[in-house]
Amino acid sequence: MTAATATTADTYRPALHYAARNTWLNDPNGLIFHDGVYHLYYQNNPLDNVWGNMSWGHATSPDLVTWTEHPVAIVCDEEEDIFSGSIVFDRSNTSGFGTASAPPLVAVYTSAFKTGSAHDGLQAQSLAYSRDGGYTWTKHTANPVLNRGSAEFRDPKIIRYDGGAGSYWVMVAVEATDFQVVLYKSHDLKSWEPLSTFGPANATGGVWECPDLFPLPLDGDPENLRWVLTVNLNPGGPNNGSAGQYFIGDFDGTTFTSATTVTEGLQDPARLGEYQWLDWGRDYYAAVSFTDAPNNRRLMIAWMNNWEYANHIPTAPWRSPMTLAREISLHTIDGQPRLIQTATGDFTALSSAGPSFTLQELELSDCTRVLDGAAGTVQRIDITVTPENAEEFGLILRGNGAHGTRVGLRPSQNTIHVDRRTSGNTNFHEAFPSIDTAPIRPVNGSYQLTIYVDHCSVEIFAQNGQVTITELIFPTPTSTDVAVYAIGGTATINSLDITQYA
Template sequence: MTASTATTVESFRPALHYAARNTWLNDPNGLIHHGGVYHLYYQNNPVDNVWGNMSWGHATSPDLLNWTEHPVAIACDEQEDIFSGSIVFDRHNSSGFGTATAAPLVAAYTSAFKAGSAHHGVQAQSLAHSLDGGYTWTKHASNPVLNRGSAEFRDPKVFRYEGPVGSYWVMIAVEATDFQVVLYKSDNLKDWDLLSSFGPANATGGVWECPDLFPLPVDGDPENVKWVLVVNLNPGGPNSGSAGQYFVGDFDGTTFTSGTTVTEGVQDPDRLGEYQWLDWGRDYYAAVSFSDAPDNRRLMISWMNNWQYANEIPTSPWRSPMSLAREISLHAVDGRLRLAQRVAEDPATVSGLSPVFELAEATVSNETLVLDGAAGSVQHIDLTFTPGTAEEFGLVVRTDGTEGTRIGIRPADGRIFIDRRNSGLTDFHESFASIDSAPLLPIDGSYQLSVYVDHCSVEIFAQGGLVTLTELIFPSATSTDVALYATGGTATVSGLNLTRWA
């Protein structure tokens, strides 16, 4: 790698998103708010920037935007790799890991046992605890605590259930190749009893991974609460490769019952568009939510990459960012329960910035209109489109007139798309260059978009976050313009506000 190339690829380091300093990361793990800060643990290769040597990396933030990287939290060894999992605050010391003065944080993680272990070839669930607020960890001497003798049993998410049938810990994990979520209960985090299982259902491409289960009020009504089951899968996403789906239903303390299942058993490939997706983009995977978030908010982060090309994206010495943290809510929309997502903490508010470019209204007609004064490489753009006669309209970000990432809407098709085929560096992997789309209908005759552009990514929140698309891009440093466009007629843009960080 030449010096100029090294400079170019390091210039992709995100300004608004977390990325490790000089190593590889993938799935977020152990998300928890504790001690006044947000803890982000994640799958990490401590010695390289490709997948391997799986351990838990660690970063903390006071605001979900400014992150401090810490030493590796839970390291692999000759016996096991440390796969994905979760953390709970055992405030009543049910595990016995605490002391008279310190209640423990307890991590449940998947031990992927190596050849040196008596459990070689098995994936099982293990524990570690911390008495200093999550900075140092001790593995449980009697690991694993839950072993099904399976090679594909992983990704435990643990939470405290409080309901009519009792109070206890619940663990959900996956039998990945069986497309099943399995649920267990425990009083002490060490001894687990099987409750039930869910699946296969809806999308069953590849394997199921990284489940999550949590309650949300419908339209903010505390008297109308539903449970959301998230299941990530790879491959099998709506636009190819990695993705996350969700089901909405009820959990009675034993069984999750979905009210939004479209297909039982093996998926119908022609019905992918009918399933409920966390994100329709190519680069939003392994999404899980925080434990103990303030004000009972449901906050979620994902790995912003795709296993199709994850090890080959052109960044160095780091590889892979995380998504922005999102707050998710549940709404009844046209007789269907759907998640909406928004950025959890406004980067402009945290940074103390105001919009640097504003446009009250403009009509574009069979043209591409570069917005003078709106250029930048790290931006938040809010705008509303009202269709006229155009067959297609939208905006182009990180453009220089030759390359750019096109975000378009085709009203007749009822679709929004992101086209990154000419977005900059695309030839590092045959499957990267893509045009990816999602269903999108107007609300009161218009389309509202909130777009976050970083040095190597675009996150799109459409119609109040009912539809999102997240994708990596690797543009030239000189591609900084923003343009509006319409083809086959006219479209009107109103209320455009742009905030710029770089």
């Protein structure tokens, strides 16, 4: 369960984000809202805090903020590791694993078969089912149910398609090293037939993993649905290492057709910045969405880490948190459909009645100013800034004077960046100190940022969620200042509100 107060031995345990009690986690799996509860399953090493012994961990939440950890849900054995996958509520008991009056939850996961098993070295798709709402699971005796004879076939996301082509289950998985999304259909979750493939396209700098496919109304119009295909890749992100990209188009029940592809085939390195990224930071990977979220909301969680240094981050006894849950919507931006992301969850139990620090109309001229009364370790920061002639301006978070995590905007370059070279403990891996950059443009002449600061992370939602940047940080406990700055000219902070979380 997440802890709001870090101990000396557990300095970086998050207050707002989920982390396992004393083990390793990576990809979120099987996200589903069922019987009034959000279920988060995830890649878990139940025996250590580094990658290995892959099984499915399990946590639940009523509000997407307060999480309760449960015993390991689906455990690896001498035959297989349990790699990523998804869960559906089989309402009509198409699988036969439950009854008409008590339909089951069905998990579809990748069996990574071990040396000496009947499928030595292969990855194939298998089933497990739960008859108690997701707390205990039984593996299907006839696993695997879909085997392509491939060592890189993984990460099935199951959706229910109801459209012009009929009504059936669709599996969206990947051939990771071929940069291909592969689609299959089934009426019972056991027997699968191929539909189509998508890719290679856009970013192909690393293996493709953890796909998702879902419809969203464009600009809130339910009569104008578009389909979104997300694909995570490692490495090959816009700022190195792990990342997630998305395509927008149409799915007719057989084929996904992208309307936003920039590069067919293998990527053009010179065009990396033109691709559509779920997040521009270093620490947002394996993002997938919840099944059956209330009110047809599309909610997504990702693993907050990067494979470049994932096993080395300085946390103990746990290692790796999840991101905040995000609500995903689709809007027309500059004439093109683009995803908008906002943090979601009930934070009221963790905060006071309102902002604990606020200011308006502060002019900065080539200076850095530490804000008295703004210090804290777990915060939400809302800021609107209008540039005058400053070359760069922004904030320094979890700081000590001029040292800390710098979030800067450079209007002449149309960029926002996070500089964590002096963010605290950065020497545990050579790839960690970084300056990570994303494109951004002013809206009505100003820049608006909402930033969630936790004991080991910053999540930035810029221009009301048009641009997001997620970064791990490991500041010293005494680095709690918030500072604002301008370089090479003047900028005006129109408003700044900080909510402290307990």
